[in-house]
Amino acid sequence: MICATPQIIVPPSPTMVEVNAAANDAVLAADPTIPAHLLDGGEIVLLKIKPSMWFILFASFRTLLAAGLVAVLSAPLSQALDPLGLSQPILVRIAMVLAFARLAIATLQWVSRLYVLTNRRIMRIRGIFNVDIFECYLTRIQNTFLHLAIYERLFALGSIGFATAGTGGIEASWENLNHPLEVHERIRAAIRKSQGRNDDTGL
Numbered sequence: 038m039i040c041a042t043p044q045i046i047v048p049p050s051p052t053m054v055e056v057n058a059a060a061n062d063a064v065l066a067a068d069p070t071i072p073a074h075l076l077d078g079g080e081i082v083l084l085k086i087k088p089s090m091w092f093i094l095f096a097s098f099r100t101l102l103a104a105g106l107v108a109v110l111s112a113p114l115s116q117a118l119d120p121l122g123l124s125q126p127i128l129v130r131i132a133m134v135l136a137f138a139r140l141a142i143a144t145l146q147w148v149s150r151l152y153v154l155t156n157r158r159i160m161r162i163r164g165i166f167n168v169d170i171f172e173c174y175l176t177r178i179q180n181t182f183l184h185l186a187i188y189e190r191l192f193a194l195g196s197i198g199f200a201t202a203g204t205g206g207i208e209a210s211w212e213n214l215n216h217p218l219e220v221h222e223r224i225r226a227a228i229r230k231s232q233g234r235n236d237d238t239g240l
Contacts, residue, residue, distance in 0.1 A: 046096040047092065053176050057224075063232065065216050071142050075160070075170075076155065077157065079162055080156060080157050080158070081119075081155060081213065082153060082155050083154045083155060083222055083223065083227055084154035084220065084224075085151065085152070085153050085154075086151075086152045086211070086214065087147065087150060087151060087152070087218065088147060088150055088152075088211075088213040089194050089213045089214065089215045090144075090147065091192050091194060091213055092143070092147050092150070092212065092213040093140065093144050093146075095213060096143040097139045097142075097143045100135060100139035101136050101140075104132040104135050105132070106130040107129075108119040108128070108129050111125045112125055114128055114197070115127075117129055122218075124149045126229070128171075129188075136170075142165075145165045146163070146165060149162075149163060149164055149168070150163045151163075152161065152214075153227070156170050156175075156227065156231070157174060157175060158173060158175060158211075159171075159172065159175065159199055161210075162171045172209070173199065173201055173208070174231075175227055175228045175231035175232065176231055176232055177201045178199055178200075179202045179203075180199075180202060181198070181221065181228070182198035182199075182200070182207060183196075183197055183218070183221050183223060184197070184198060185218060189213065193215070193216075194213050194214060194215060194217060195213075195214055195217025195218070195221075196211060196213060196214065196217070197210060197211045197212050197214065197217065197221055197231045198210040198213045203220065
């Protein structure tokens, strides 16, 4: 976990970053598509990004592991659960249904998750049925944390956490990002510009 100091790296023009699902890479698009009611007057979207699609696998990993163990051990489990009428084929089907159901939920979580950086705020939008929106003005961001977990490093991914003034811990994070170093630099630059900092200290 790295507590970083922002540097001035301001993009030449307002752009939006989206994740190309097919190539699993970040690409630039010209026009932001954030719903207007989420933006204040004159607010400019600098970044709009989704987690890598590896997020789906990471979010489902425990369930997939459990389902795999049930399938592998279905023969001895079926003998132990024979009084309940759970045969080996039934156990394998249950494991497959659970695995596919968890992958479907994780996919919906990925679809509903969006990370937004504007010239004024950081936003995290998530939730399938109950939408959870975290937003914080850049002037209130006290620290940013770049975290590269082992499993994320294997796929060149990373996560960024945000702590605001008056709090001691991370309040929100952007998880499983493609090109985390580049995204982090863009965030740091926006924070420095918003806070009017020209040196390399603080944050």
